[in-house]
Amino acid sequence: MDLIRKRWEGAAYTLLMLVLMAPMVFVFFWMVSLSFRTNVEATASPPIFIPRNPTLAGYQFVFNNPSNPFFKYLLNSTIVALGCTTIGLLLGVPAAFSIARWKQNGLALGILLARITPGLSFLLPWFITFRYFGLIDTHFALIVAHLIVGLPIIVWVMIGFFEDLPSELVDAALIDGSSIYGVLWRIAVPLVKPGLVATAILSIIFSWNNFNFSVILAGPNTRTLPVAVFNLMSFEQFNWGPLAAAATMITLPVLAMALVMQRHIVSGLTFGAVKQ
Protein backbone atom coordinates (compact mmCIF):
# COMPACT_ATOMS: atom_id res chain seq x y z
CA MET A 1 0.00 0.00 0.00
CA ASP A 2 2.74 2.40 1.04
CA LEU A 3 4.67 1.80 -2.16
CA ILE A 4 1.62 2.55 -4.30
CA ARG A 5 0.95 5.76 -2.39
CA LYS A 6 4.54 6.80 -2.91
CA ARG A 7 4.27 6.15 -6.65
CA TRP A 8 1.15 8.31 -6.85
CA GLU A 9 2.81 11.08 -4.91
CA GLY A 10 5.80 10.91 -7.22
CA ALA A 11 3.58 11.12 -10.30
CA ALA A 12 1.65 14.04 -8.81
CA TYR A 13 4.89 15.88 -8.09
CA THR A 14 6.15 15.38 -11.63
CA LEU A 15 2.81 16.65 -12.91
CA LEU A 16 3.07 19.74 -10.69
CA MET A 17 6.55 20.50 -11.99
CA LEU A 18 5.44 19.96 -15.58
CA VAL A 19 2.62 22.48 -15.10
CA LEU A 20 5.02 24.98 -13.51
CA MET A 21 7.56 24.63 -16.30
CA ALA A 22 4.95 24.54 -19.09
CA PRO A 23 5.02 28.31 -19.85
CA MET A 24 8.74 28.03 -20.53
CA VAL A 25 8.31 25.28 -23.10
CA PHE A 26 5.12 26.76 -24.52
CA VAL A 27 6.85 29.75 -26.14
CA PHE A 28 9.12 27.41 -28.11
CA PHE A 29 6.20 25.16 -28.97
CA TRP A 30 4.20 28.17 -30.18
CA MET A 31 7.11 29.38 -32.29
CA VAL A 32 7.54 26.03 -34.06
CA SER A 33 3.79 25.49 -34.36
CA LEU A 34 3.25 28.93 -35.94
CA SER A 35 6.06 28.32 -38.40
CA PHE A 36 4.19 25.35 -39.95
CA ARG A 37 0.85 27.12 -40.24
CA THR A 38 -0.81 28.85 -43.13
CA ASN A 39 -1.56 32.52 -42.54
CA VAL A 40 -5.25 31.71 -42.04
CA GLU A 41 -4.42 29.20 -39.31
CA ALA A 42 -1.77 31.44 -37.78
CA THR A 43 -4.26 34.16 -36.93
CA ALA A 44 -7.34 31.93 -36.42
CA SER A 45 -9.64 32.66 -33.51
CA PRO A 46 -9.88 30.63 -31.33
CA PRO A 47 -6.23 29.76 -31.91
CA ILE A 48 -5.15 26.48 -33.47
CA PHE A 49 -2.47 24.71 -31.46
CA ILE A 50 -1.43 21.87 -33.76
CA PRO A 51 -1.40 22.94 -37.43
CA ARG A 52 -4.24 21.14 -39.28
CA ASN A 53 -2.69 21.61 -42.72
CA PRO A 54 1.00 21.77 -41.94
CA THR A 55 2.81 23.79 -44.57
CA LEU A 56 6.38 24.68 -45.40
CA ALA A 57 5.25 27.91 -47.06
CA GLY A 58 6.68 29.98 -44.22
CA TYR A 59 10.12 28.43 -44.65
CA GLN A 60 9.92 28.78 -48.43
CA PHE A 61 9.07 32.44 -48.00
CA VAL A 62 12.14 32.94 -45.82
CA PHE A 63 14.52 31.00 -48.06
CA ASN A 64 13.31 32.07 -51.50
CA ASN A 65 13.06 35.78 -50.96
CA PRO A 66 15.28 37.75 -53.35
CA SER A 67 14.97 40.93 -51.28
CA ASN A 68 15.95 39.03 -48.16
CA PRO A 69 18.77 36.58 -48.99
CA PHE A 70 18.60 34.36 -45.93
CA PHE A 71 21.67 32.27 -46.81
CA LYS A 72 23.79 35.38 -47.13
CA TYR A 73 22.74 36.51 -43.65
CA LEU A 74 23.38 33.01 -42.34
CA LEU A 75 26.88 33.18 -43.80
CA ASN A 76 27.44 36.65 -42.29
CA SER A 77 26.35 35.48 -38.86
CA THR A 78 28.64 32.45 -39.14
CA ILE A 79 31.67 34.46 -40.30
CA VAL A 80 31.27 37.00 -37.49
CA ALA A 81 30.60 34.38 -34.78
CA LEU A 82 33.56 32.20 -35.80
CA GLY A 83 35.83 35.21 -36.39
CA CYS A 84 35.26 36.83 -33.03
CA THR A 85 35.42 33.46 -31.23
CA THR A 86 38.73 32.49 -32.86
CA ILE A 87 40.37 35.83 -32.07
CA GLY A 88 38.78 35.81 -28.62
CA LEU A 89 40.25 32.39 -27.81
CA LEU A 90 43.71 33.29 -29.15
CA LEU A 91 43.81 36.40 -26.97
CA GLY A 92 41.80 35.15 -24.04
CA VAL A 93 43.22 31.68 -23.31
CA PRO A 94 46.79 32.80 -22.50
CA ALA A 95 45.41 35.63 -20.37
CA ALA A 96 43.10 33.29 -18.46
CA PHE A 97 45.99 30.85 -17.90
CA SER A 98 48.17 33.63 -16.54
CA ILE A 99 45.42 35.10 -14.31
CA ALA A 100 44.63 31.65 -12.89
CA ARG A 101 48.29 30.67 -12.35
CA TRP A 102 49.59 33.90 -10.81
CA LYS A 103 46.34 35.01 -9.16
CA GLN A 104 46.33 38.32 -11.05
CA ASN A 105 43.16 39.56 -9.39
CA GLY A 106 43.60 43.11 -10.61
CA LEU A 107 43.43 41.95 -14.21
CA ALA A 108 40.42 39.80 -13.39
CA LEU A 109 38.68 42.87 -12.00
CA GLY A 110 39.45 44.80 -15.19
CA ILE A 111 37.88 42.03 -17.25
CA LEU A 112 34.84 42.15 -14.97
CA LEU A 113 34.55 45.89 -15.52
CA ALA A 114 34.40 45.28 -19.27
CA ARG A 115 31.55 42.86 -18.66
CA ILE A 116 29.56 45.34 -16.55
CA THR A 117 29.94 48.29 -18.93
CA PRO A 118 26.76 48.89 -20.95
CA GLY A 119 27.13 47.86 -24.58
CA LEU A 120 25.97 51.23 -25.85
CA SER A 121 28.93 52.99 -24.24
CA PHE A 122 31.13 51.03 -26.66
CA LEU A 123 28.81 51.36 -29.58
CA LEU A 124 28.78 55.17 -29.90
CA PRO A 125 32.56 55.72 -30.10
CA TRP A 126 33.09 52.65 -32.26
CA PHE A 127 30.34 53.76 -34.62
CA ILE A 128 31.96 57.18 -35.04
CA THR A 129 35.40 55.60 -35.50
CA PHE A 130 34.29 52.94 -37.96
CA ARG A 131 32.29 55.52 -39.86
CA TYR A 132 35.35 57.78 -40.07
CA PHE A 133 37.46 54.95 -41.52
CA GLY A 134 34.67 53.76 -43.82
CA LEU A 135 34.42 50.42 -42.02
CA ILE A 136 30.65 50.37 -41.50
CA ASP A 137 29.15 47.34 -43.25
CA THR A 138 32.34 45.26 -43.05
CA HIS A 139 32.81 41.95 -41.29
CA PHE A 140 35.85 43.44 -39.59
CA ALA A 141 33.79 46.05 -37.73
CA LEU A 142 31.29 43.43 -36.58
CA ILE A 143 33.99 41.02 -35.44
CA VAL A 144 35.71 43.75 -33.42
CA ALA A 145 32.41 44.84 -31.89
CA HIS A 146 31.38 41.30 -30.98
CA LEU A 147 34.83 40.72 -29.53
CA ILE A 148 34.02 43.44 -26.98
CA VAL A 149 31.20 41.25 -25.69
CA GLY A 150 32.95 37.92 -26.19
CA LEU A 151 36.50 38.41 -24.94
CA PRO A 152 35.66 39.21 -21.29
CA ILE A 153 33.37 36.17 -21.16
CA ILE A 154 36.00 33.92 -22.73
CA VAL A 155 38.69 35.05 -20.28
CA TRP A 156 36.38 34.78 -17.28
CA VAL A 157 35.11 31.29 -18.06
CA MET A 158 38.57 29.98 -18.96
CA ILE A 159 40.02 31.26 -15.65
CA GLY A 160 37.66 28.84 -13.94
CA PHE A 161 38.83 25.90 -16.05
CA PHE A 162 42.54 26.68 -15.55
CA GLU A 163 42.02 27.08 -11.81
CA ASP A 164 40.63 23.55 -11.66
CA LEU A 165 43.81 22.24 -13.26
CA PRO A 166 46.26 20.77 -10.69
CA SER A 167 49.22 23.18 -10.66
CA GLU A 168 51.63 20.24 -10.05
CA LEU A 169 51.25 19.24 -13.70
CA VAL A 170 52.47 22.61 -14.88
CA ASP A 171 55.24 22.78 -12.26
CA ALA A 172 56.52 19.32 -13.16
CA ALA A 173 56.78 20.23 -16.85
CA LEU A 174 58.58 23.47 -15.99
CA ILE A 175 61.14 21.58 -13.90
CA ASP A 176 61.70 19.26 -16.84
CA GLY A 177 62.92 22.32 -18.72
CA SER A 178 59.88 23.15 -20.81
CA SER A 179 59.10 26.83 -21.31
CA ILE A 180 55.92 28.24 -19.83
CA TYR A 181 54.57 28.86 -23.34
CA GLY A 182 55.27 25.23 -24.26
CA VAL A 183 53.52 24.09 -21.08
CA LEU A 184 50.48 26.20 -21.89
CA TRP A 185 50.28 24.95 -25.46
CA ARG A 186 51.23 21.27 -25.00
CA ILE A 187 49.93 20.48 -21.50
CA ALA A 188 47.43 23.00 -20.14
CA VAL A 189 45.37 23.61 -23.30
CA PRO A 190 44.90 19.89 -24.15
CA LEU A 191 43.83 19.23 -20.54
CA VAL A 192 41.12 21.91 -20.60
CA LYS A 193 39.86 20.96 -24.06
CA PRO A 194 36.27 20.30 -22.87
CA GLY A 195 36.26 23.72 -21.26
CA LEU A 196 37.69 25.25 -24.40
CA VAL A 197 34.88 23.78 -26.49
CA ALA A 198 32.27 24.98 -23.99
CA THR A 199 33.75 28.48 -23.96
CA ALA A 200 33.88 28.60 -27.75
CA ILE A 201 30.23 27.60 -28.00
CA LEU A 202 29.26 30.21 -25.41
CA SER A 203 31.10 32.89 -27.36
CA ILE A 204 29.48 31.77 -30.62
CA ILE A 205 26.04 31.97 -28.97
CA PHE A 206 26.67 35.49 -27.68
CA SER A 207 27.82 36.65 -31.09
CA TRP A 208 24.99 34.87 -32.90
CA ASN A 209 22.37 36.50 -30.66
CA ASN A 210 23.85 39.98 -30.70
CA PHE A 211 21.48 42.62 -31.99
CA ASN A 212 22.35 46.14 -30.85
CA PHE A 213 25.90 46.19 -32.23
CA SER A 214 24.93 44.52 -35.48
CA VAL A 215 21.90 46.69 -36.17
CA ILE A 216 24.15 49.77 -36.27
CA LEU A 217 27.43 48.45 -37.68
CA ALA A 218 26.07 46.02 -40.29
CA GLY A 219 24.82 47.10 -43.68
CA PRO A 220 23.17 45.37 -46.64
CA ASN A 221 26.28 43.25 -47.26
CA THR A 222 27.06 42.15 -43.71
CA ARG A 223 23.59 41.99 -42.15
CA THR A 224 23.41 39.24 -39.54
CA LEU A 225 20.39 37.06 -38.81
CA PRO A 226 18.91 38.93 -35.82
CA VAL A 227 18.96 42.17 -37.83
CA ALA A 228 17.45 40.39 -40.84
CA VAL A 229 14.66 38.98 -38.68
CA PHE A 230 14.02 42.42 -37.20
CA ASN A 231 13.76 43.93 -40.69
CA LEU A 232 11.49 41.13 -41.86
CA MET A 233 9.26 41.95 -38.90
CA SER A 234 8.75 45.57 -39.99
CA PHE A 235 7.88 44.56 -43.56
CA GLU A 236 5.74 41.48 -42.90
CA GLN A 237 3.75 42.54 -39.87
CA PHE A 238 0.93 40.04 -40.23
CA ASN A 239 2.73 37.37 -42.21
CA TRP A 240 3.00 35.32 -39.03
CA GLY A 241 3.91 31.99 -40.60
CA PRO A 242 7.11 33.24 -42.30
CA LEU A 243 8.02 35.36 -39.28
CA ALA A 244 7.80 32.34 -36.98
CA ALA A 245 9.74 30.26 -39.53
CA ALA A 246 12.54 32.83 -39.50
CA ALA A 247 12.52 32.92 -35.69
CA THR A 248 12.70 29.13 -35.56
CA MET A 249 15.55 28.93 -38.06
CA ILE A 250 17.67 31.44 -36.16
CA THR A 251 16.95 29.98 -32.70
CA LEU A 252 17.36 26.26 -33.42
CA PRO A 253 21.16 26.21 -33.90
CA VAL A 254 21.62 28.06 -30.62
CA LEU A 255 19.31 25.74 -28.70
CA ALA A 256 21.11 22.71 -30.13
CA MET A 257 24.52 24.07 -29.12
CA ALA A 258 23.28 24.96 -25.65
CA LEU A 259 21.93 21.46 -25.07
CA VAL A 260 25.27 19.94 -26.06
CA MET A 261 27.18 21.99 -23.52
CA GLN A 262 24.47 22.38 -20.90
CA ARG A 263 26.76 21.49 -18.00
CA HIS A 264 28.95 24.54 -18.49
CA ILE A 265 26.48 27.11 -19.69
CA VAL A 266 25.33 28.36 -16.30
CA SER A 267 28.85 29.23 -15.16
CA GLY A 268 29.30 31.07 -18.43
CA LEU A 269 26.04 32.97 -18.23
CA THR A 270 26.54 33.96 -14.62
CA PHE A 271 30.07 35.02 -15.43
CA GLY A 272 31.52 32.90 -12.69
CA ALA A 273 29.00 33.75 -9.98
CA VAL A 274 28.46 30.01 -9.71
CA LYS A 275 30.55 27.02 -10.61
CA GLN A 276 28.75 23.91 -11.72
Place this chain on the structure above:
Amino acid sequence: MAEPSSVATARVAADPDDASTRGISAWLERRASFMLPFPAVATVALMLAFPLGYTLFMSVQEWNVASANPPRFVFLDNYVTLFTTDTRFKNSIFVTFYFTLLGVTVQTFLGVTLALLFNRQFWGRGILRTLAILPMVATPVAIALIFVMMFHPTLGVMNYFLTVVGLPPWAWTYSSSTVIPALVIVDTWQWTPLIMLITLAGLAALPGEPYEAAMIDGASKPQMLWLITLPLLRPTIVTAALFRLIDSLKTFDIIFVMTQGGPGGASDTINIYLFNTAFAYFHMGMASSMVVIFFAIVLGVSILAVRIRRATWI
Protein backbone atom coordinates in the same frame (compact mmCIF):
# COMPACT_ATOMS: atom_id res chain seq x y z
CA MET B 1 54.66 42.12 -9.76
CA ALA B 2 56.67 39.60 -7.72
CA GLU B 3 58.69 37.03 -9.64
CA PRO B 4 56.67 33.80 -9.63
CA SER B 5 58.56 31.15 -7.72
CA SER B 6 57.87 28.38 -10.22
CA VAL B 7 59.55 30.27 -13.04
CA ALA B 8 62.58 30.84 -10.82
CA THR B 9 62.70 27.12 -10.05
CA ALA B 10 62.57 26.29 -13.73
CA ARG B 11 65.53 28.55 -14.45
CA VAL B 12 67.64 27.02 -11.72
CA ALA B 13 66.78 23.51 -12.83
CA ALA B 14 67.62 24.08 -16.51
CA ASP B 15 71.10 23.48 -17.93
CA PRO B 16 73.10 26.75 -17.79
CA ASP B 17 74.23 26.22 -21.41
CA ASP B 18 70.67 25.68 -22.58
CA ALA B 19 69.59 28.38 -25.01
CA SER B 20 66.37 28.86 -23.05
CA THR B 21 68.25 30.57 -20.22
CA ARG B 22 69.71 33.23 -22.48
CA GLY B 23 68.51 35.92 -24.80
CA ILE B 24 64.97 36.51 -25.95
CA SER B 25 63.48 33.24 -24.81
CA ALA B 26 64.86 33.68 -21.30
CA TRP B 27 63.47 37.21 -21.21
CA LEU B 28 60.11 35.93 -22.46
CA GLU B 29 60.17 33.23 -19.80
CA ARG B 30 60.85 35.75 -17.03
CA ARG B 31 58.16 38.07 -18.30
CA ALA B 32 55.56 35.34 -18.88
CA SER B 33 53.15 36.70 -16.27
CA PHE B 34 53.16 39.94 -18.27
CA MET B 35 53.40 38.60 -21.81
CA LEU B 36 50.62 36.01 -21.59
CA PRO B 37 47.80 38.32 -20.53
CA PHE B 38 49.16 41.34 -22.43
CA PRO B 39 47.33 40.87 -25.78
CA ALA B 40 43.96 40.36 -24.12
CA VAL B 41 44.45 43.12 -21.57
CA ALA B 42 45.64 45.55 -24.24
CA THR B 43 42.62 44.69 -26.39
CA VAL B 44 40.15 45.12 -23.52
CA ALA B 45 41.87 48.34 -22.47
CA LEU B 46 41.69 49.68 -26.01
CA MET B 47 38.05 48.65 -26.30
CA LEU B 48 37.21 50.03 -22.87
CA ALA B 49 39.49 53.03 -22.27
CA PHE B 50 39.29 54.51 -25.73
CA PRO B 51 35.48 54.45 -25.93
CA LEU B 52 35.08 55.84 -22.42
CA GLY B 53 37.59 58.62 -23.03
CA TYR B 54 36.08 59.45 -26.38
CA THR B 55 32.57 59.41 -24.93
CA LEU B 56 33.61 61.81 -22.16
CA PHE B 57 35.09 64.11 -24.78
CA MET B 58 31.98 63.87 -26.97
CA SER B 59 29.67 64.53 -24.04
CA VAL B 60 30.85 68.14 -23.79
CA GLN B 61 30.29 68.78 -27.51
CA GLU B 62 27.25 69.47 -29.55
CA TRP B 63 27.43 67.41 -32.68
CA ASN B 64 24.87 66.19 -35.15
CA VAL B 65 26.58 63.59 -37.33
CA ALA B 66 23.89 63.96 -39.97
CA SER B 67 24.79 67.62 -40.51
CA ALA B 68 27.97 68.98 -42.07
CA ASN B 69 28.77 71.15 -39.04
CA PRO B 70 31.77 70.08 -36.98
CA PRO B 71 31.40 69.33 -33.24
CA ARG B 72 31.04 72.46 -31.12
CA PHE B 73 32.32 72.69 -27.54
CA VAL B 74 29.41 73.36 -25.17
CA PHE B 75 30.98 72.28 -21.87
CA LEU B 76 28.29 70.95 -19.49
CA ASP B 77 25.28 72.19 -21.49
CA ASN B 78 24.23 68.65 -22.45
CA TYR B 79 24.24 67.52 -18.83
CA VAL B 80 22.39 70.64 -17.69
CA THR B 81 19.71 70.06 -20.33
CA LEU B 82 19.32 66.40 -19.33
CA PHE B 83 18.92 67.20 -15.65
CA THR B 84 16.69 70.26 -16.02
CA THR B 85 14.52 70.66 -19.12
CA ASP B 86 14.62 67.17 -20.63
CA THR B 87 11.52 65.52 -19.16
CA ARG B 88 11.95 62.56 -21.50
CA PHE B 89 15.25 61.73 -19.80
CA LYS B 90 13.68 61.89 -16.34
CA ASN B 91 10.92 59.62 -17.57
CA SER B 92 13.47 57.19 -18.98
CA ILE B 93 15.25 56.90 -15.61
CA PHE B 94 11.93 56.15 -13.94
CA VAL B 95 10.97 53.59 -16.62
CA THR B 96 14.36 51.87 -16.39
CA PHE B 97 14.12 51.39 -12.64
CA TYR B 98 10.44 50.43 -12.79
CA PHE B 99 11.22 47.69 -15.32
CA THR B 100 14.34 46.52 -13.48
CA LEU B 101 12.99 46.43 -9.95
CA LEU B 102 9.68 44.82 -10.90
CA GLY B 103 11.45 42.22 -13.06
CA VAL B 104 14.19 41.32 -10.59
CA THR B 105 11.70 41.02 -7.71
CA VAL B 106 9.40 38.70 -9.64
CA GLN B 107 12.29 36.64 -11.03
CA THR B 108 13.96 36.23 -7.65
CA PHE B 109 10.73 35.10 -6.02
CA LEU B 110 9.87 32.67 -8.82
CA GLY B 111 13.42 31.44 -9.28
CA VAL B 112 13.98 30.64 -5.60
CA THR B 113 10.56 28.95 -5.33
CA LEU B 114 11.28 26.79 -8.37
CA ALA B 115 14.75 25.91 -7.07
CA LEU B 116 13.28 24.76 -3.74
CA LEU B 117 10.74 22.65 -5.62
CA PHE B 118 13.49 21.20 -7.83
CA ASN B 119 15.64 20.33 -4.84
CA ARG B 120 14.43 16.72 -4.51
CA GLN B 121 14.30 13.68 -6.71
CA PHE B 122 11.35 13.28 -9.05
CA TRP B 123 10.83 11.66 -12.40
CA GLY B 124 11.78 14.00 -15.27
CA ARG B 125 13.88 16.32 -13.08
CA GLY B 126 16.96 16.08 -15.30
CA ILE B 127 15.10 16.87 -18.52
CA LEU B 128 13.19 19.81 -17.03
CA ARG B 129 16.39 21.22 -15.56
CA THR B 130 18.11 20.98 -18.92
CA LEU B 131 15.18 22.64 -20.70
CA ALA B 132 15.41 25.54 -18.25
CA ILE B 133 18.65 26.59 -19.96
CA LEU B 134 16.95 27.24 -23.29
CA PRO B 135 15.20 30.59 -22.63
CA MET B 136 18.53 32.13 -21.56
CA VAL B 137 20.32 31.28 -24.79
CA ALA B 138 17.49 31.67 -27.30
CA THR B 139 18.04 34.63 -29.64
CA PRO B 140 16.29 37.59 -27.93
CA VAL B 141 15.12 39.11 -31.22
CA ALA B 142 13.39 35.86 -32.21
CA ILE B 143 11.81 35.47 -28.77
CA ALA B 144 10.61 39.07 -28.77
CA LEU B 145 9.06 38.47 -32.19
CA ILE B 146 7.13 35.44 -30.91
CA PHE B 147 5.93 37.40 -27.87
CA VAL B 148 4.75 40.22 -30.14
CA MET B 149 2.47 37.70 -31.85
CA MET B 150 1.37 36.12 -28.57
CA PHE B 151 0.59 39.52 -27.01
CA HIS B 152 -1.55 40.73 -29.93
CA PRO B 153 -4.79 42.01 -28.32
CA THR B 154 -7.20 40.32 -30.75
CA LEU B 155 -5.22 37.62 -32.56
CA GLY B 156 -2.78 36.68 -29.82
CA VAL B 157 -2.88 33.47 -27.84
CA MET B 158 -2.35 35.17 -24.46
CA ASN B 159 -5.73 36.89 -24.45
CA TYR B 160 -7.27 33.60 -25.55
CA PHE B 161 -5.83 31.97 -22.42
CA LEU B 162 -7.19 34.82 -20.28
CA THR B 163 -10.70 34.46 -21.68
CA VAL B 164 -10.54 30.66 -21.24
CA VAL B 165 -10.00 31.08 -17.51
CA GLY B 166 -12.70 33.78 -17.39
CA LEU B 167 -10.51 36.88 -17.14
CA PRO B 168 -11.00 40.05 -19.19
CA PRO B 169 -8.54 40.50 -22.10
CA TRP B 170 -5.43 42.56 -21.43
CA ALA B 171 -3.68 45.19 -23.58
CA TRP B 172 -0.15 43.77 -22.99
CA THR B 173 2.42 45.87 -24.85
CA TYR B 174 -0.30 47.87 -26.58
CA SER B 175 -1.20 50.20 -23.69
CA SER B 176 1.02 52.53 -21.71
CA SER B 177 -0.28 51.21 -18.39
CA THR B 178 0.45 47.55 -19.11
CA VAL B 179 3.52 47.71 -21.31
CA ILE B 180 6.14 47.44 -18.53
CA PRO B 181 4.47 44.46 -16.81
CA ALA B 182 4.16 42.81 -20.24
CA LEU B 183 7.86 43.36 -20.97
CA VAL B 184 8.66 42.09 -17.48
CA ILE B 185 6.83 38.88 -18.41
CA VAL B 186 9.21 38.40 -21.35
CA ASP B 187 12.26 39.21 -19.23
CA THR B 188 11.00 36.90 -16.50
CA TRP B 189 10.43 34.11 -18.99
CA GLN B 190 14.02 34.52 -20.19
CA TRP B 191 15.86 34.95 -16.91
CA THR B 192 13.99 33.21 -14.08
CA PRO B 193 15.90 30.00 -14.97
CA LEU B 194 19.16 31.77 -14.21
CA ILE B 195 18.13 32.55 -10.64
CA MET B 196 16.68 29.07 -10.32
CA LEU B 197 19.89 27.35 -11.48
CA ILE B 198 22.16 29.53 -9.33
CA THR B 199 19.96 28.86 -6.28
CA LEU B 200 19.87 25.15 -7.09
CA ALA B 201 23.70 25.07 -7.14
CA GLY B 202 23.66 26.89 -3.81
CA LEU B 203 21.21 24.34 -2.37
CA ALA B 204 23.44 21.47 -3.46
CA ALA B 205 26.37 23.01 -1.58
CA LEU B 206 24.52 23.42 1.76
CA PRO B 207 26.00 21.50 4.72
CA GLY B 208 24.01 18.58 6.15
CA GLU B 209 24.75 19.03 9.86
CA PRO B 210 22.25 21.80 10.69
CA TYR B 211 19.44 19.63 9.30
CA GLU B 212 20.52 16.60 11.34
CA ALA B 213 20.62 18.74 14.46
CA ALA B 214 17.20 20.23 13.67
CA MET B 215 15.79 16.77 13.04
CA ILE B 216 16.97 15.62 16.49
CA ASP B 217 15.37 18.72 18.01
CA GLY B 218 12.13 17.76 16.28
CA ALA B 219 11.88 20.73 13.89
CA SER B 220 9.15 20.66 11.26
CA LYS B 221 9.84 20.98 7.52
CA PRO B 222 8.59 24.60 7.23
CA GLN B 223 10.71 25.48 10.26
CA MET B 224 13.79 24.00 8.60
CA LEU B 225 13.05 25.96 5.42
CA TRP B 226 12.62 29.31 7.19
CA LEU B 227 15.24 28.90 9.90
CA ILE B 228 17.99 26.94 8.11
CA THR B 229 17.68 26.75 4.33
CA LEU B 230 16.75 30.34 3.49
CA PRO B 231 19.25 31.99 5.89
CA LEU B 232 22.06 29.75 4.62
CA LEU B 233 20.99 30.41 1.05
CA ARG B 234 20.82 34.19 1.44
CA PRO B 235 24.28 34.96 0.00
CA THR B 236 23.50 32.86 -3.09
CA ILE B 237 20.11 34.48 -3.62
CA VAL B 238 21.55 37.97 -3.15
CA THR B 239 24.32 37.23 -5.65
CA ALA B 240 21.83 35.94 -8.22
CA ALA B 241 19.48 38.91 -7.75
CA LEU B 242 22.29 41.48 -7.97
CA PHE B 243 23.63 39.79 -11.06
CA ARG B 244 20.22 40.11 -12.68
CA LEU B 245 19.86 43.69 -11.44
CA ILE B 246 22.98 44.83 -13.30
CA ASP B 247 22.00 43.05 -16.52
CA SER B 248 18.38 44.09 -16.32
CA LEU B 249 19.28 47.80 -16.27
CA LYS B 250 20.90 47.25 -19.66
CA THR B 251 17.99 45.40 -21.30
CA PHE B 252 17.75 46.52 -24.90
CA ASP B 253 16.86 43.86 -27.46
CA ILE B 254 13.40 42.83 -26.32
CA ILE B 255 12.23 46.39 -25.63
CA PHE B 256 13.58 47.74 -28.90
CA VAL B 257 12.00 44.94 -30.94
CA MET B 258 8.66 44.86 -29.13
CA THR B 259 7.81 48.50 -28.39
CA GLN B 260 10.73 50.77 -29.41
CA GLY B 261 9.94 52.71 -26.24
CA GLY B 262 6.21 53.07 -26.84
CA PRO B 263 3.34 53.42 -26.43
CA GLY B 264 3.74 57.10 -25.61
CA GLY B 265 7.18 56.67 -24.04
CA ALA B 266 5.87 54.24 -21.43
CA SER B 267 8.73 51.79 -22.09
CA ASP B 268 11.31 54.40 -23.07
CA THR B 269 14.24 53.19 -20.94
CA ILE B 270 17.54 55.09 -20.77
CA ASN B 271 19.02 52.57 -23.18
CA ILE B 272 16.26 53.06 -25.75
CA TYR B 273 16.20 56.87 -25.46
CA LEU B 274 19.97 57.00 -25.74
CA PHE B 275 20.01 54.65 -28.73
CA ASN B 276 17.44 56.81 -30.52
CA THR B 277 19.23 60.05 -29.65
CA ALA B 278 22.40 58.66 -31.19
CA PHE B 279 21.15 56.66 -34.16
CA ALA B 280 17.74 58.12 -35.05
CA TYR B 281 18.34 61.82 -34.28
CA PHE B 282 22.17 61.63 -34.62
CA HIS B 283 22.77 63.93 -31.63
CA MET B 284 26.07 62.27 -30.72
CA GLY B 285 27.06 64.83 -28.08
CA MET B 286 23.79 64.58 -26.19
CA ALA B 287 23.78 60.78 -26.51
CA SER B 288 27.34 60.65 -25.15
CA SER B 289 26.26 62.62 -22.07
CA MET B 290 23.51 60.04 -21.56
CA VAL B 291 26.05 57.23 -21.91
CA VAL B 292 28.20 58.84 -19.21
CA ILE B 293 25.24 59.17 -16.84
CA PHE B 294 24.02 55.66 -17.66
CA PHE B 295 27.49 54.21 -17.15
CA ALA B 296 27.69 55.99 -13.78
CA ILE B 297 24.32 54.51 -12.78
CA VAL B 298 25.32 50.96 -13.78
CA LEU B 299 28.73 51.29 -12.12
CA GLY B 300 27.14 52.74 -8.98
CA VAL B 301 24.66 49.88 -8.76
CA SER B 302 27.49 47.38 -9.37
CA ILE B 303 29.69 48.83 -6.61
CA LEU B 304 26.70 48.84 -4.29
CA ALA B 305 26.07 45.23 -5.33
CA VAL B 306 29.62 44.17 -4.45
CA ARG B 307 29.30 45.93 -1.08
CA ILE B 308 25.97 44.25 -0.31
CA ARG B 309 27.34 40.90 -1.41
CA ARG B 310 30.34 41.25 0.86
CA ALA B 311 28.09 42.19 3.76
CA THR B 312 25.82 39.19 3.24
CA TRP B 313 28.67 36.69 2.90
CA ILE B 314 29.82 37.45 6.43
